[in-house]
Amino acid sequence: MxxxxxxxxxxxxxxxxxxxxxxxxxxxxxxxxxxxxxxxxxxxxxxxxxxxxxxxxxxxxxxxxxxxxxxxxxxxxxxxxxxxxxxxxxxxxxxxxxxxxxxxxxxxxxxxxxxxxxxxxxxxxxxxxxxxxxxxxxxxxxxxxxxxxxxxxxxxxxxxxxxxxxxxxxxxxxxxxxxxxxxRKRMKPARAADEGGRWLAELRDGWQAVTVNRGVFLLILMISLVTLFLGFLETLIGPMVLSFSDARTLGTIQTLCALGMLASSLLLGIFSVGRRYADILAAGLFIAGIAFSLIGTTTNVYFITASGFLFLAAMPFVNMSCDVMIRSNIPNEIQGRAWGIIGILSQLGFIAAYATAGPLADYVFNPLLEDGGPLAPTVGRLIGTGPGRGIGFMFVICGLLTAASALVLSRIRSIRALSANVASGPGAENGRAGEPA
Incomplete structure (x- = not known):
């Protein structure tokens, strides 16, 4: 019900x-x-x-x-x-x-x-x-x-x-x-409104909820890193495609790529994926990283579309795994504060990307791969030179870093422990969420 x-x-x-x-x-x-x-x-x-x-x-x-x-x-x-x-x-x-x-x-x-x-x-x-x-x-x-x-x-x-x-x-x-x-269901934790204490103390509670468990905190840092790379892609995919094509093509690419996220999200909404959330997270992040790199390697719109589709198809598995592992390791009575802190920490990557993507593309990476640029004889032979190719190089680097992060994540015991702690509800056994992993 x-x-x-x-x-x-x-x-x-x-x-x-x-x-x-x-x-x-x-x-x-x-x-x-x-x-x-x-x-x-x-x-x-x-x-x-x-x-x-x-x-x-x-x-x-x-x-x-x-x-x-x-x-x-x-x-x-x-x-x-x-x-x-x-x-x-x-x-x-x-x-x-x-x-x-x-x-x-x-x-x-x-x-x-x-x-x-x-x-x-x-x-x-x-x-x-x-x-x-x-x-x-x-x-x-x-x-x-x-x-x-x-x-x-x-x-x-x-x-x-x-x-x-x-x-x-x-x-x-x-x-x-x-x-x-x-x-018609009252959705309020058992704790009464007048027991909250000072707001700063409750902010500290939210901070402690996401930092006392080492695995949860590392996972949130990983999410912030992913949002940094995703912010670069969101901000610069338009300028990159428009450097060799038109707005109509850009819109078509974005829509077809979004179908990947739609399909994966629908599958996750219908089927259960078991309990190996740490493995699903690492695999999804690795696939997303490789696809991200491939987006930047070419100006072929079909290849870019296929790579973007694969990238966005992998992201729901990454997001779902993070969501379940975090939710199941934080007690319900502090989930609101915890998600508030998680919301700001995980979005710091977007803020950094929005602030730096344009200057990095215009003043650092694009000049490197202009015709006659410093990297034109080397990297340019692989991914091309000219307008927008510096952005493509950014995507290659960001994608490889994402894939490398997945490999590192798969070896972190405290994050794998979060997957083992997933049970029938948040904060399994009412104590695990507060124990260092």
């Missing part, structure tokens, strides 16, 4: 994620068309991303103090209000971009409240045996956002304009709120 309740909440969040993807795509295009500068589109992305990451530890405390249903409702309503703010000013004819930045920031703040509660609610609604399926379905929703939202947003912008896109996003948030209302 609780799995059916999880499916109801998940369906609402699926619609909300697709709606958020519509808005993210549309606002980025809007900012670029208005100014002709990629910087403004990047600022939209930063406004939509950074506040939610920084505030997730606070959202985690709230998720452990109060009913997680309430936190999800507040988060979705607040996010909708941020989008509505943008819509109001656009409808009024505001020529500047400040309402976009402000509204995106407000929406992102409330995502920081909603996300830890949603993450922790899965533990309330699922049994230990259902964690991998639940994780697969969550990733299915995320992959649907990348698969559906760009095409839908592009079509809607052409047919109806950005106001319609924003209005639809608001409607998806309200649908998500309705699905949470339908769950």
């Amino acid at each position: 609780d799995f059916r309740k999880f499916l109801i909440v998940w369906a609402g969040q699926l619609l909300s994620m697709v709606g958020s993807g519509l808005t993210g795509f549309a606002l980025g295009v809007h900012a670029y068309v208005r100014t002709g500068m990629a910087t403004h589109a990047a600022l939209v992305t930063l406004s939509s991303f950074l506040p939610s990451i920084l505030l997730r530890p606070i959202g985690g405390i709230l998720a452990d103090r109060f009913d997680r249903r309430l936190m999800m409702i507040i988060g979705d309503i607040g996010s909708a209000a941020g989008v509505a703010f943008i819509l109001i000013f656009m409808t009024a004819g505001e020529p500047g971009l400040w309402p976009v930045y402000a509204g995106a920031t407000v929406s992102s703040v409330f995502v920081g409240i909603q996300s830890p509660a949603y993450k922790a609610s899965a533990t309330d609604l699922l049994t230990g045996e259902q964690y991998s399926k639940g994780s697969g379905l969550v990733q299915l929703a995320e992959s649907a956002r990348f698969l559906l939202s760009p095409f839908l947003a592009g079509w809607m912008l052409h047919q109806f304009g950005i106001a319609t896109v924003l209005a639809i996003d608001i409607a998806t948030y309200m649908t998500a709120v309705l699905t949470v209302f339908l769950i």
Whole structure:
């Protein structure tokens, strides 16, 4: 029965994620068309991303103090209000971009409240045996956002304009709120709200929950490293492809690659994969690393598409394994705070990538592989020279480092111990999560 309740909440969040993807795509295009500068589109992305990451530890405390249903409702309503703010000013004819930045920031703040509660609610609604399926379905929703939202947003912008896109996003948030209302189960840890103590103390509890177990902490550091490389790919795949092709080709490549994540997430949502999560993690990460490298070796769009498909098909297995091993080794009563800390630590890689990818490509790697560049006679003979080939070289290096990380990870006993500790619920036997691995 609780799995059916999880499916109801998940369906609402699926619609909300697709709606958020519509808005993210549309606002980025809007900012670029208005100014002709990629910087403004990047600022939209930063406004939509950074506040939610920084505030997730606070959202985690709230998720452990109060009913997680309430936190999800507040988060979705607040996010909708941020989008509505943008819509109001656009409808009024505001020529500047400040309402976009402000509204995106407000929406992102409330995502920081909603996300830890949603993450922790899965533990309330699922049994230990259902964690991998639940994780697969969550990733299915995320992959649907990348698969559906760009095409839908592009079509809607052409047919109806950005106001319609924003209005639809608001409607998806309200649908998500309705699905949470339908769950008539109070999702709150046994600990009462007035027992929480000081907020700084609870932040420390969340930090200790993810650092006292050496395996959990090392796994989170590994996730942050993966998000760094993924951030490079997300930021630079467009410039690399556009250096030898066009936007239509880029969109087709991204959609076909996203099918890999969709297919794997769907498989994980339907089938159980056993308990060898550490082995699944290492294998998935190794395959993803090799595929990442292959993306950078050529300008052949078919080879890039196949490699990207393989890369994204491997990532749900990596994410699912990390999710299950962490969730099963942290007690339920502190999962909200723990996921808040995990959220910010694991996303540091994205922040670093967004800040450094452009300068590294423009001022370091691309000049190395220009015609006549320092590496043109050596590396250039293997992957080519000219515009965008430096980015390809970055991808090769990042992919090889990812594959090497998988090999190292497979040898770390404390991470393998996390897989052995996976049982019927979080913090198996109520004590393991607090013991150093």
